[in-house]
Amino acid sequence: MSSDEVHATSVVPMANQIAAFFVSQGNHDAAVAGTADHIKAFWAPVMRRDLLALIDAGQADGLSDIARDAILQLR
Amino acid sequence: MSLIQETDYGTPAARSDRMVRLTIDGVQVTVPEGTSVMRAAKELGTTIPKLCATDSVAAYGSCRLCLVEIEGRAGTPASCTTPVSEGMSVSTQTPKLAKLRKGVMELYISDHPLDCLTCAANGDCELQDMAGAVGLREVRFGYDGANHLVATKDESNPYFTYDPSKCIVCSRCVRACEEVQGTFALTIAGRGFGSRVSPGQSEAFMTSECVSCGACVQACPTATLTETRVIEIGQPEHSAVTTCAYCGVGCTFKAEMRGEDLVRMVPWKDGKANRGHSCVKGRFAWGYATHRERVTEPMIRASVSDPWRVVSWDEAITHAASEFKRIQARYGRDSVGGITSSRCTNEETYLVQKLVRTGFGNHNVDTCARVCHSPTGYGLKTTFGTSAGTQDFDSVEQTDVMVVIGANPTDAHPVFASRMKKRLRAGARLIVIDPRRIDLVRSAHIEADHHLALRPGTNVAVLTALAHVIVTEGLADEAYVRERCDLQAYAHWAEFVSLPQNSPEATEAVTGVPAADLRAAARLYATGGNGAIFYGLGVTEHSQGSTTVMAIANLAMVTGNVGRPGVGVNPLRGQNNVQGACDMGSFPHEFSGYRHVSDDGARDLFEQAWGVSLGSEPGLRIPNMLDEAVAGHFKGIYIQGEDILQSDPNTRHVAAGLAAMECVVVQDLFLNETANYAHVFLPGSTFLEKDGTFTNAERRIQRVRRVMRPRNGYADWEVTQRLSNALGYPMAYSHPSEIMDEIARLTPSFAGVSFQRLDELGSIQWPCNAAAPDGTPVMHIDHFVRGxxxxxxxxxVPTEEKVGPRYPLLLTTGRILSQYNVGAQTRRTENSRWHEEDVLEIHPHDAEERGVRDGEWVRLKSRSGETALRAQITDRVAPGVVYTTFHHPLTQANVITTDYSDWATNCPEYKVTAVQVARGNGPADWQVEYSAQARRSRRIEAAE
Known part of the structure; x- marks a missing residue:
């Protein structure tokens, strides 16, 4: 399995799961902020970089809008 | 050092606030109302002869040895069953009493072997003591009458022997089994002279319902029930109080020694977690410490396909340090990390995370709590403000309604389960929420009011539906919520749970829990008095583990069940030091005391103390380390006391991650499964061989005391210190107490903790600081920690792991009483006699559909992998659900489990895996290959 495949199978669903929780906590902006805060607090920088790299490479298939907005906020 | 002798007061302490004054042998004494005359006398220092009385069980009054005379009363009442009364005047020794007692003893001794010199209990026999106490000099009845001297011994149990010829039928063992353990496995069979102690229906101990907790052995006043080790070795000559290294209950024991031989572990009456009780693991299963497979010399190898080479400590440490330095120089500072262990002491855990943060210079440290209770930390910190349970164990004695969710206390936390059962027998009500019919649902004299047998993975739906009933039926404690909680958040939440889609009727189709049962359970919890929730890994090990913990906290708050004895949220921690490992800064995002690495103040404190610069971003968690390893970025790891290959999910992925690393250092007692992928093996030490502390599930910090020299030469903290020094970060602790002193200096909730204070108080529940110098048994009393x-x-949110035509069943996993986690310790003891292999529990309906017969091999397959094990057909599991344990490496249940994990913490979703079961004919190919590889990997090069 290549490096990108590893991350596509881990960081994308992880980000989506986090977003799914924060969606239930409030409106879109609050969900994005909650997701971003959580990722910043608990993800190692390399994981954030990996997810951003996947987005930049157009390989973040299935990433939810909330998760995408959140990680982009952390760029 | 001498043998610790505990005082036996004969009967349990009374709990009245009203005091009674009386006179015993002319001396005045004041005791609580309800105290027995026997106990009052002992308080004065007067020992009334006794045989059937002991202070762990209620008075029985059968032996007739403890007779006394009371002024103004006729006869000679038994002092154990006679409560004190105001103005009472008691005589404990008169000619009449002396004659009566001597007569009683003559009867006992006329039917007792006179083999004192060769008896295992010689020197520790109450019958012998009483013969001396009453001045027995002859037995007028002789020894030739009918007797039991040739009765056959029951030696079926590996840990103790039952010799009926020595039995005086005092029933202490029977009463201990009932009152202390709550199993009711023993009875007195027969009548009159034919009376004898009988496990079950005259069965052998081993085949009866006996759970080998040892309570009967401890209660026995003669050599009738004696530890096999005492029979083999003899009586101990010195002892030290220490803490069990198994589950999160944290029982304290007297380790009773003869030289450096451990003769037996006897539960310590003053232990505040166990109150003098034990289970088969802590009491008996410590033989692994001297097991022949224990590795006591360091070893290294260039490649995992090479045999191990035994080397000196210097060479092993130097090699490991140079490898880590080489890797960091080549791949970067963040390419290495470490894992601390919940089995090691607080001091050792603290030191490993310190080594990672200072010696490695990153935050890539994690702990096995990642895969068990990390959602507890997140969930309770978010809702209450602190990452720990709210109560002490004593609190259960004031609980009126217990809710047990995703926990199986009788197997996984047996000593606390006995305390729960005692309270349930006294009238507390019980709600069990579990897919499986655990023993607590129905056992001797206990029956749950409600068993909500939900489908695996639907905890959040069930708990939210409970909240729906409480809010919509007006059962919320609004005064409590107004005074104690964030009202805006409450309003939003109440509106949410009240939505029709959260009603029991709406969720029934998803959860499988009948709406009427759920409504009744909600009403009981909300209105039944003090409600306490106890939960385990069936809550946390889900993709919504953290959400479930928060749903539990919501329920406790809305019903006003936080902040006093008898209530609360009680996570039952899996391993002995899960709480401590979390407290000690083992997580990659926080320092000790749960302070985030981005907190400038906290970081500054540690930078000053440690003399290094620390990063403000979190490090990698265990699953992230493995992902990064497979991706080629993470190359080295230091693992202390943890077997991630067997314990972590998706074994193949773990193996791939470890195989991708260039330096895996394993520090353990045995060549565990992870060591198959290791390059350096550093021998570990057992809890018997080192000093330190463990922190149990009730935040109780307790001492671990060294009773023998480490067989490997060093305690684990010393090994970490040597590695740190070799890495270039100097450590110079001379004793673990110095490490605790550093922890206390840097951790506000531990500010008042020291080995000296622990020796003074016996144990301390954190927070312990200027505001709470003796610790904090119950948290959040006036306000929540977060305000x-x-x-x-x-x-x-349903899990992504879904059943379908290919994988139509749901697998959930758990523990069994006799084994512990990956079994590294218990498999190397006689406990394996109770559980030689993992089996698959399957409902008769599902078995029939597949042609599976009881005891036959079956193939268990998921999207992750396949294994084989034997089937056990039982309706303990619901149709559509199968269950197994994960104690045996041959089975490797985690070959089956998936990568899905909790959204907040990455705690793996062990409890929900879609599987298929089919008939099999033996181990799977993978198991055969794995066994061969493990054997190859464990080769040790012959010494030159």
């Missing part, structure tokens, strides 16, 4: 309690919306 106001925070209600969190808990939307049910």
């Amino acid at each position: 106001q309690g925070q209600f969190i919306i808990t939307e049910y």
Whole structure:
């Protein structure tokens, strides 16, 4: 399995799961902020970089809008 | 050092606030109302002869040895069953009493072997003591009458022997089994002279319902029930109080020694977690410490396909350090990390995370709590403000309604389960929420009011539906919520749970829990008095583990069940030091005391103390380390006391991650499964061989005391210190107490903790600081640690792991009483006699559909992998659900489990895996290959 495949199978669903929780906590902006805060607090920088790299490479298939907005906020 | 002798007061302490004054042998004494005359006398220092009385069980009054005379009363009442009364005047020794007692003893001794010199209990026999106490000099009845001297011994149990010829039928063992353990496995069979102690229906101990907790052995006043080790070795000559290294109950024991031989572990009456009780693991299963497979010399190898080479400590440490330095120089500072262990002491855990943060210079440290209770930390910190349970264990004695969710206390936390059962027998009500019919649902003299047998993975839906009933039926404690909680958050939450889609009727189709049962359970919890929730890994090990913990916290807050004895939220921690490992800064995002690495103040404190610069971003968690390893970026790891290959999910992925690393250092007692992928093996030490502390599930910090020299030469903290020094970060502790002193200096909730204070108080529950110098048994009493309690919306999000035509069954996993986690310790003891292999529990309906017969091999397959094990057909599991344990490496249940994990913490979703079961004919190919590889990997090069 290549490096990108590893991350596509881990960081994308992880980000989506986090977003799914924060969606239930409030409106879109609050969900994005909650997701971003959580990722910043608990993800190692390399994981954030990996997810951003996947987005930049157009390989973040299935990433939810909330998760995408959140990680982009952390760029 | 001498043998610790505990005082036996004969009967349990009374708990009345009203005091009674009386006179015993002319001396005045004041005791609580309800105290027995026997106990009052002992308080004065007067020992009334006794045989059937002991202070762990209620008075029985059968032996007739403890007779006394009371002024103004006729006869000679038994002092054990006679309560004190105001103005009472008691005589404990008169000619009449002396004659009566001597007569009683003559009868006992006329039917007792006179083999004192060769008896295992010689020197520790109450019958012998009483013969001396009453001045027995002859037995007028002789020894030739009918007797039991040739009765056959029951030696079926590996840990103790039952010799009926020595039995005086005092029933202490029977009463201990009932009152202390709550199993009711023993009875007195027969009548009159034919009376004898009988396990079950005259069965052998081993085949009866006996759970080998040892309570009967401890209660026995003669050599009738004696530890096999005492029979083999003899009586101990010195002892030290220490803490069990198994589950999170944290029982304290007297380790009774003869030289450096451990003769037996006897539960310590003053132990505040166990109150003098034990289970088969802590009491008996410590033989692994001297097991022949224990590795006591360091070893290294260039490649995992090479045999191990035994080397000196210097060479092993130097090699490991140079490898880590080489890797960091080549791949970067963040390419290495470490894992601390919940089995090691607080001091050792603290030191490993310190080594990672200072010696490695990153935050890539994690702990096995990642895969068990990390959602507890997140969930309770978010809602209450602190990452720990709210109560002490004594609190259960004031509980009126217990809710047990995703926990199986009788197997996984047996000593606390006995305390729960005692309270349930006294009238507390019980709600069990579990897919499986655990023993607590129905056992001797206990029956749950409600068993909500939900489908695996639907905890959040069930808990939110409970909240729906409480809010919509007006059962919320609004005064409590107004005073203690964030009202805006409460309003949002109440609106959410009240939505029709969260009603029991709406969720029934998803959860499988009948709406009427759920409504009744909600009403009971909300209105039944003190409600306490106890939960385990069936809550946390889900993709919504953290959400479930917060849903539990919501329920406790809305019913006003936080902040006093008898209530609360009680996570039952899996391993002995899960709480401590979390407290000690083992997580990659926080320092000790749960302070985030981005907190400038906290970081500055540690930078000053440690003399290094620390990063403000979190490090990698265990699953992230493995992902990064497979991706080629993470190359070296230091693992202390943890077997991630067997314990972590998706074994193949773990193996791939470890195989991708260039330096895996394993520090353990045995060549565990992870060591198959290791390059350096550093021998570990057992809890018997080192000093330190463990922190149990009730935040109780307790001492671990060294009773023998480490067989490997060093305690684990010394090994970490040597590695740190070799890495270039100097450590110079001379004793673990110095490490605790550093922890206390740097951790506000531990500010008042020291080995000296622990020796003075016996144990301390954190927070322990200037505001609470003796510790904090119950948290959140006046206000929540975070200020106001925070209600969190808990939307049910189904797991991605779904059943379908290929994988139609749901697998859930757990523990069994006799084994412990990956079995590294218990498999190397006689406990394996109770559980030689993992089996698959399957419902008769599902078995029939597949042609599976009881005891036959079956193939268990998921999207992750396949294994084989034997089937056990039982309706303990519901149709559609199968269950197994994960104690045996041959089975490797985690070959089956998936990568899905909790959204907040990455805690793996062990409890829900879609599987198929089919008939099999033996181990799977993978198991055969794995066994061969493990054997190859464990080769040790012959010494030159």
